[in-house]
Amino acid sequence: MAGKLFLGNRRYSSWSLRGWLMVRLAGLEVDEVVIPMSVGKTAAITEVSPNGLVPYLEHEGARVWESLAIAEYCAELNPALWPAGRLARAHARAIASEMHAGFRALRQAMPMILGRTIPGVGQNPESLADIARITQIFGNTRTVFGAGGPYLFGEVFGAADAMFAPVVARFLIYQPELGPVVRDYCAAVRAHPLVAKWYELAAAEPDAWLLERYESIA
Numbered sequence: 126m127a128g129k130l131f132l133g134n135r136r137y138s139s140w141s142l143r144g145w146l147m148v149r150l151a152g153l154e155v156d157e158v159v160i161p162m163s164v165g166k167t168a169a170i171t172e173v174s175p176n177g178l179v180p181y182l183e184h185e186g187a188r189v190w191e192s193l194a195i196a197e198y199c200a201e202l203n204p205a206l207w208p209a210g211r212l213a214r215a216h217a218r219a220i221a222s223e224m225h226a227g228f229r230a231l232r233q234a235m236p237m238i239l240g241r242t243i244p245g246v247g248q249n250p251e252s253l254a255d256i257a258r259i260t261q262i263f264g265n266t267r268t269v270f271g272a273g274g275p276y277l278f279g280e281v282f283g284a285a286d287a288m289f290a291p292v293v294a295r296f297l298i299y300q301p302e303l304g305p306v307v308r309d310y311c312a313a314v315r316a317h318p319l320v321a322k323w324y325e326l327a328a329a330e331p332d333a334w335l336l337e338r339y340e341s342i343a
C-alpha cells in the first residue's frame with residue numbers, strides 16, 4: 126500500500142466520509158485506519174494527525190490534512206474529481222469551499238448518525254437557514270450544470286458531491302422538508318456505490334463505538 130488514510134468511525138465522522146470519498150474516487154491504494162471517536166478530543170487522533178483532526182492522508186511522502194486539501198491532492202491524481210469546463214470547475218470549487226467553511230448551525234444541530242432516522246429533530250432558525258442555502262445550491266447547480274446525470278455536475282460523482290455527501294446523509298436522517306429536485310439528488314448520492322459501501326461499513330462497526338451523546342438524540 127502507498128500510504129494510510131486516517132478516519133473517524135463511519136457512523137459519526139462526516140468529514141472522514143468526504144476524505145474517504147475523494148481518496149476512493151482517485152483510486153489511491155492506502156490502508157484505512159479507523160479511529161473510534163470520543164466526545165471532545167480523541168487522543169488517538171491527536172497522536173497521529175498534524176491538526177488533530179480526521180481525515181488525514183499520508184500518500185507516497187505527501188501528508189495532507191483538511192478535507193478540501195485532500196480533495197485538491199486527489200484531483201491532481203484524478204482530474205475528473207472536478208468537472209471539465211472552466212465555469213463548472215469554478216462553480217464546483219466555490220460550493221465545495223462554501224461547504225468546507227460553513228453550515229456550522231446545520232452541522233451542530235443535526236450531527237451525522239448513520240443508521241438513525243429522526244425526522245424533525247434539530248430544526249432551528251439557523252439550521253433551517255443553512256438548509257435553505259444548501260437546497261438553493263443543489264437546485265441551482267443541478268439546473269445550470271447537471272444535465273446528463275443525477276449528480277451536481279451531471280454524470281460524474283465528483284469532489285463537490287463528496288463534500289456534500291454528509292449533508293445528504295443529514296437530510297435523510299432528519300428529513301427536513303425538501304423539494305423534488307433535492308430529494309432526487311439525495312437519492313442518487315445515497316445510491317452511489319461508494320456511499321453505499323460507507324453505510325455498509327458503518328453498520329458493521331462494533332456497538333462499543335456508539336456514543337451516548339449522539340445516540341440519545343431524539
Ligand SMILES: N[C@@H](CCC(=O)N[C@@H](CS)C(=O)NCC(=O)O)C(=O)O
Nearest residue numbers: 138139140166167170178179191192
Ligand atoms: N476542517 C476539517 C474538519 C475535520 C473534523 O472536524 N474532523 C472531526 C471528525 S468528523 C475530528 O477529527 N474531530 C476531532 C476528534 O474527534 O478528536 C476538515 O475539513 O477535514
